[in-house]
Amino acid sequence: MDDDGRGFGPRPEGGAAPLGPVDPLPYEGVWRFTAPAVDASVPQARHAVRDLLLRQGVPVSDDLAQGLLLIVSELVTNAVKHAAVLSPTIAVEVAVGADWIRVAVEDNHPYRPTALEADHGRTGGRGLLLVREITHEAGGACEVEYTASGGKVIWAALPLKPARY
DSSP, rough: OOHTTTTTSSSSSSSSSEEEEEEEEOOOOEEEEESSSSHHHHHHHHHHHHHHHHHTTOOOHHHHHHHHHHHHHHHHHHHHHHHHHOOEEEEEEEEEESEEEEEEOOOSSSOOOOOOOOOOOSOOOHHHHHHHHHHHHHTOEEEEEOOOTTEEEEEEEEOOOOOOO
């Protein structure tokens, strides 16, 4: 993310941004883990991200957390189903800034997936469409990018909306 990992959101009132580095909030950081490209990695990745959000005290609403966990499940499922032949290991990254949370799943398969339109006769194949819908509804962004090694990373960034007490 730009701005020293502090997200793309508006700056606090009071004029210009600080000149020096800004101390990160307690929940800010980047975490990355790898997993085998097998079915069991889907719930493991979802639970790992959920536990990370709780442990770091990331200020996500229940709705945003559920959407984020569904995105993780869909992206890891796609990597397991479609990339395992060329990518026996996948990587999951969670980056949390002051205003955004970004999840990314990386594999070594060069195929760039596309979001399929709803086909009521099919029971699958719409995971990326679901990811895009959840992301856009939350006001975020998602994209598929190639890696230097010839694989790809699919990411979704969602704005944090701190819960109001």
